[in-house]
Amino acid sequence: MSELQRSSSSGPAGTSSLGATVEPTRLMGHLREFARRVKLSGTPEELESFRYLQRQMEQFGYRTQLIFHDAYISLPIRSRVLIDGHELKSITHSMSVPTPQDGLTADLVYVGEGDEAAITRQDVRGRIVLVDGIATEDVAAFASRAGALGQIHISPNEHLYEMCVSPVWGNPSQHTRAHLPSTAICTISRDDGAILRERCLNGETVRASLRTEVDTGWRKTPLLVADLEAPTGDPDSPFVLLSGHHDTWHYGVMDNGGANATMLEAARLLAERRADWRRGLRICFWSGHSHGRYSGSAWYADEYWDDLDRRCVAHVNVDSTGGEGATILTNSGVIDELKGVAADAVKAVTGQIHAGRRQGRAADQSFWGVGIPSMFGSLSHQPPGPVKMLTALGWWWHTPHDLFEHIDPDNLARDTKIILWVLDRLLKERVLPLDYTAYADALLAELAPLDDELADILPIDGLKRAAETLRRHAAALTAMASTASDRDAERINQTLMQVARALVPINYTTGERFHHDSAMPHPAWLALEGLRELARQDARSTDLPFYVVHARQTRNRVAHALRQANEAIEVQLLDHARGA
Known part of the structure; x- marks a missing residue:
């Protein structure tokens, strides 16, 4: 603690x-x-x-x-899924493409849980993918990109779960509009889906007809x-x-x-x-x-x-x-x-120990x-x-x-x-309970394996030193806060806000402060992804120099954010030492 x-x-x-x-x-x-x-x-x-x-x-x-x-809003109205002339209970989804009045008909292809590899390893062009699990934005994006006409999702139980399947966070712009789904999307029950899955796995050609009506605009x-x-x-x-x-x-x-x-x-x-x-x-x-x-x-x-x-x-x-x-x-x-704030609150009210988890790309978290x-x-x-x-x-x-x-x-x-x-x-609280020693520890844990993997390609020891400095500075700021006057507390709070503006985007976005990242699932510390991509390359690959270019830019972005944060804290610590 x-x-x-x-x-x-x-x-x-x-x-x-x-x-x-x-x-x-x-x-x-x-x-x-x-x-x-x-x-x-x-x-x-x-x-x-x-x-x-x-x-x-x-x-x-x-x-x-x-x-x-x-706002660009999509309200599902009704759907129809026909297999061999028999209609299955179904729903369509927010941001699904509406079909023509007569619907669309194509062969089914089973793609498991619909991850990108499962979809791309088969030819789904002009076909309807059959997917295990509730409808999601990532499957919609993968299927659209691969040229599928439609998607049928198999619910994990008898209930049909309403979902929004747009991979675009918020309203689409002229730049993100093309990322909206281009497939008609429905969900059916577990039992109905199990029959279709078995038929596909047995090599049977299964024709499906979909009709979706969605009010989008x-x-x-x-x-x-x-x-x-x-x-x-x-x-x-x-x-x-x-x-x-x-x-x-x-x-x-x-x-x-x-x-x-x-x-x-x-x-x-x-x-x-x-x-x-x-x-x-x-x-x-x-x-x-x-x-x-x-x-x-x-x-x-x-x-x-x-x-x-x-x-x-x-x-x-x-x-x-x-x-x-x-x-x-x-x-x-x-x-x-x-x-720390979350853990204290949960323990105080319930006695449970809050392990916590990294926030996902959901829940109106539009402010990172x-x-x-x-x-x-x-x-x-x-x-x-x-x-x-x-x-x-x-x-x-x-x-x-x-x-x-x-x-x-x-x-x-x-x-x-x-x-x-x-x-x-x-x-x-006089001083905002923002613990940037915890942030520094989390960043150092992310950098540690990359430091070893990139040592001979693009050293990042400077990032590690900056993160270690952040940890020391944050600890010193916390110690100072414990005895700060009201005037000093207000200055510390302003410093903490400056630090947050520099560091939160590095943790939870690509580092871009003025455009929203996609609604797709993102890896932790997304702003480090350019370094991870370089680390994943074969050192003998002729493509390696291309990855170095982007990784160097990634390193610079993170280094700049850490410098901004450290300089903000240093000014506060120096002013305090001078009695300003």
Whole structure:
């Protein structure tokens, strides 16, 4: 455990009593309201529910703004899958290509779980791929690229899971539009799929007909922003961002009604203790999460980039709280420098030891490019099940069965207390609990094998030294923070924000701060990928010099970010030593 984690593990004064004030009846009351409507992005029913959120936030004392913006939204309507003239139960998906009225017919080709190698090793051009597992953006991209006409996904069970299959994060631009799926995509049940799989594996030619109807295009969608400043009343002061989506598949009582109820209750209780805040709270409810591949949060990150860059200290995302049977609190995603905060919160509320996991490319995490440290998304999970590729959020997730009956009031209150615990710390602690010694350790672990593999091709010992310097500097900054005056604490916080702007993009993006990376699964420390690509090459390959060019540029980008971070901390340490 780092010095920063030890010094703050007890949390700010009053955190325990704050959790004790959570009212399960209020939480369930909000859920009853959310359970009244199907909230497809950009529909009147969704807007009506947004109005409820706005009224609640205004009652709690927040200044609200309901923004309407253009979003590229895709709403599945109906599908038909015919095999030998027999129709199978099916659904189509958000961002699937709609077929002509008469549909399309082609031979099936089974591609296992649909990884790129499985799809490219067969000729799928003009055919329909049969895939094990729920529909995903990566399979859609691979199948489209390989020239497939369609996809039929085999559900891991009898339920058909609604999905958005766009590999484009947020709204497509003229540059990313071509990456949208070019195939018609459906899902069928496990039992129906098993029969088709067996026929394909037996070498039988199976003809399938697909018909998909999908309403895709630009439309206005709502986005609710609720602000409450710190007691200073400075409208330009730093703030913590709390966010979650409001649009749903079907009634979506857990996903994302549970999280919305958590957000409202957290907003109410935190506002009552605003006198203790050292920074403001901004709460955003997104549309376009389910039907626009995070179009709301991505648009907001772009439109308000400068404000977020200057003022946002951290982002806490909330998704699918309160599910029945969700007893696992050890595996929520969190960025390295906030792992201690997550672990402390989970232990304080539940007694569980939070192992944590690297955040995935999901959950409206649209702010890594800006350089904002983030945590969570889904918070509580189901125990591991026997069926591969079944969601950790419950079998009802993304189905018409996501109803009130699958909410556990005690779990909802528990999850809300964890979110409260985290926000209370982020709002009240004199020095932001961002641990860049943990970041440095994680980066050094990534660089260690590369240092050996690249020693004779493109040395990266300079990166290792810079990361080791970061660790020393971060530890010194933490030690300084423990005795800092209020004035010094404010300076340290500004330094930590500068460090975050330099380092978060290196950890979670290609390093590009102004364009969103794709929604495809990404390797850890994506900005290092150019170095990894070089390390994977045969040293005798004639292509090696080409990889060296890109790897050298990659090294420079990471070195520059580390220099920015180290220089920011050095200035602060030097000023402190001089008594400035």
